[in-house]
Amino acid sequence: MRVWRIVLDRPPEVVARLFDLLDGVEQARAARFRDAGDRNRFIVGRAVTRRMLAAAVNDDPKALRLQVNPYGKPELAGDRRHFNFSRSGGTGLLAIGETSLGIDIERARPVVEKERIAEQVFGRHERVWMLGVTDPERTARFFTIWTRKEALVKAAGRGLSQDLRCFDTVWDRHAPVVIPAWGHRWHICNLRGGPGHFAALALRLATSSRPVD
Numbered sequence: 252m253r254v255w256r257i258v259l260d261r262p263p264e265v266v267a268r269l270f271d272l273l274d275g276v277e278q279a280r281a282a283r284f285r286d287a288g289d290r291n292r293f294i295v296g297r298a299v300t301r302r303m304l305a306a307a308v309n310d311d312p313k314a315l316r317l318q319v320n321p322y323g324k325p326e327l328a329g330d331r332r333h334f335n336f337s338r339s340g341g342t343g344l345l346a347i348g349e350t351s352l353g354i355d356i357e358r359a360r361p362v363v364e365k366e367r368i369a370e371q372v373f374g375r376h377e378r379v380w381m382l383g384v385t386d387p388e389r390t391a392r393f394f395t396i397w398t399r400k401e402a403l404v405k406a407a408g409r410g411l412s413q414d415l416r417c418f419d420t421v422w423d424r425h426a427p428v429v430i431p432a433w434g435h436r437w438h439i440c441n442l443r444g445g446p447g448h449f450a451a452l453a454l455r456l457a458t459s460s461r462p463v464d
Contacts, residue, residue, distance in 0.1 A: 252348030254452065256445060257299050259292040260341040266291045269298035272312045296343045300336050307332055307347055324408040335405055342445050351435075351455040353405030355398040356444045365393045372400065374419035394449035396421060399439045406453035407433050427456055 261269070270278065277297050284290035301312035308315075308330055316328040327334065334347045339358040346354040362368070369378050373396055381392045399420040407413075407430070418430050420439050427436040436456040444450030 252346065252350075252352065252454070254354065254442065255299075255303065255345045257296065257338075257343035257345060258341065259295045259338060259343050260288075261291070261295050263291075266294055270294050272298040272301050274313065274317075277317075292338060292341065292343075296336055296338055296345075299343070300334065300345055303345060303347060304332065304334060320408050322409050324405065337401075337405075337450075339444075339448060342448060344442070344444065344450055346452060348454070350457075351406050351408065353402040353407070353453045354442075354450070355401035355405065356442075356448055356450040357394050357398050357401075359390065359394055359447050359449060362390060362393060365390065369393065369396075372415040374416055374422075376419040376422040380421050391449070395441065395451075398444075398449045398451040399441070399453070402451040402453040403428060403437055403439055406437060406455060407435070409433065 270281070273281065273294065281290050281294050284293060298312070301315055304315055304327055305312040308327070318326050318328045320326055325334070325336070331349070332347060333350060333352050334345065335352055335354045336343060336345045337355045338344070339356045342356060344354050344356045346352050366382070369381055373381065377396045381389060381396060384392065400415060403420060404415070413430065413432055418428055420428055424439075427438050429436050437453050438456055439451055439453045442450035442452055
């Protein structure tokens with residue numbers, strides 16, 4: 252399993268070359284972006300994802316067929332390789348591995364209603380941990396939980412089909428997270444997302460596997 256941090260803000264001539272690596276659906280999606288910066292970041296993220304996947308499976312980047320599962324999670328058709336991409340502003344994270352995985356990155360910023368959001372989506376231990384401090388540490392803990400939660404949801408590939416309050420990601424960080432309704436065990440770790448960013452990676456564990464530190 253490998254993780255790459257990707258600089259998404261590239262010169263126009265580089266973006267133009269990378270655009271040619273996208274398939275027709277991706278190119279049409281790029282054209283729908285109203286903001287040029289968001290459009291260019293989408294192009295760079297998708298093109299680099301294709302390049303890295305192509306290197307992993309020894310294929311041509313443009314020839315890869317990417318699809319989405321019923322919950323909207325991107326997948327590589329015809330291959331058991333798993334990947335996930337997340338971006339925040341001009342920074343992207345890409346993970347590729349042999350098991351279901353999810354990755355999330357968020358830029359630190361003020362969140363006025365973080366306590367209300369926590370009541371809606373955080374588990375009991377997560378809320379206690381976040382509310383045990385004051386700002387700015389409370390905001391930092393909010394994003395730590397948020398990225399861990401989001402990475403796990405993306406790894407499971409089930410969208411928001413589960414009440415996110417029914418499980419905690421910070422009670423015991425060395426123990427796998429178990430969600431009976433999803434039928435798997437998950438390991439979550441924090442990542443270095445770069446200055447001013449929070450990031451996390453979630454991996455599905457085999458039945459006999461033990462999480463790594």
